Amino acid sequence: MAQFLRGKAAAAAAGEAALRASAPAPWRRTASASYHHTLQAVPRETAGPRAAARERRHGRVPAVLLTLAGAAPGNGIAHRQLLTADRGQLAEMLKQSPYFLSTPVRLQVRAGERSNAIIHDGTVLPIKVHRYGTGNILNLVMVKANEGTMLKVDLPVEFKGEDACPGLKKGGFLQKIRTSLVYLCPAEHIPPKIEVDLTNLDVGDRVLMHDIPVHPSLKLLSKNETMPICKILASKPIEPVE
Structure with missing residues (x-):
């Protein structure tokens, strides 16, 4: 009887081991x-x-x-x-x-x-x-x-307000010049994206890098902060024929 119980216990232990291995x-x-x-x-x-x-x-x-x-x-x-x-x-x-x-x-x-x-x-x-x-x-x-560590982060640019943009309503074309911007950010203030608001832009208007409102702790890493991120053109540019 004791031998039977020992065998049963050994079988149960082996089963548990197999379950642990397969988990x-x-x-x-x-x-x-x-x-x-x-x-x-x-x-x-x-x-x-x-x-x-x-x-x-x-x-x-x-x-x-x-x-x-x-x-x-x-x-x-x-x-x-x-x-x-x-x-x-x-x-x-x-x-x-x-x-x-x-x-x-x-x-x-x-x-x-x-x-x-x-x-x-x-x-x-x-x-x-x-x-x-x-x-x-x-x-x-x-x-x-x-917290406090300064990191160089390539932040994606997202354009919002296209449906309300006066220039686009007139038939204008949104020329997206930059799809991301590089900032030096403290680890506790890293935004997931940079939003560019188009709701007040008319034909001929542009948004420059330094126009974007961000947290004061962020520093734009660019040699020329007056470079445009986007423009509202009167019409879509004609692509050159190769």
């Missing part, structure tokens, strides 16, 4: 709504093209987390941490947020794929997502975005 790693579980707001990652030990290719074959994206040497701009990089993120989660976050590269996100780094131990939990700014020509994600670069 997804804690950093890949998607039941929580925070899946779309917190990027999950684990450390990787090796760099180089072969190691990166191996990560991609297993459905992961090689990533790098940069820590700046100080809060002031131009201090350089103090530390690089090699990470790997789940490709499916990263693709979903990119899909959900059109301003992913100008929006600080929460990064949670676990000790390993099967570990619940968290070794880093903080805010980071994604600054680069490299892709293949097919659109597949190649790798990700992030920087620690602690």
Whole structure:
């Protein structure tokens, strides 16, 4: 009887082990709504093209987390941490947020794929997502975005008020000259986008870089702040025939 009970207990233990082995790693579980707001990652030990290719074959994206040497701009990089993120989660976050590269996100780094131990939990700014020509994600670069840290951010420009624009109502044409602007921003005041209001523009009007209202802590990084972002033309320019 005792031998029977020991055998039954051993079988149950083996079954539990199999369930644990087949369950997804804690950093890949998607039941929580925070899946779309917190990027999950684990450390990787090796760099180089072969190691990166191996990560991609297993459905992961090689990533790098940069820590700046100080809060002031131009201090350089103090530390690089090699990470790997789940490709499916990263693709979903990119899909959900059109301003992913100008929006600080929460990064949670676990000790390993099967570990619940968290070794880093903080805010980071994604600054680069490299892709293949097919659109597949190649790798990700992030920087620690602690409060007070000055970061150079390429902010996308979004035009609003086209339906109410007097110049466009007259049949004018909106010439979009810049689709993004580069600002030096403190980590706590990074806007996801720069909005250009067209509601009061007539034919012949233009919006210049220094016309855009932003938080006073932001500094426009441009050699010529009087360059136009957009113009309202009387008609669409004729494209030259090649």
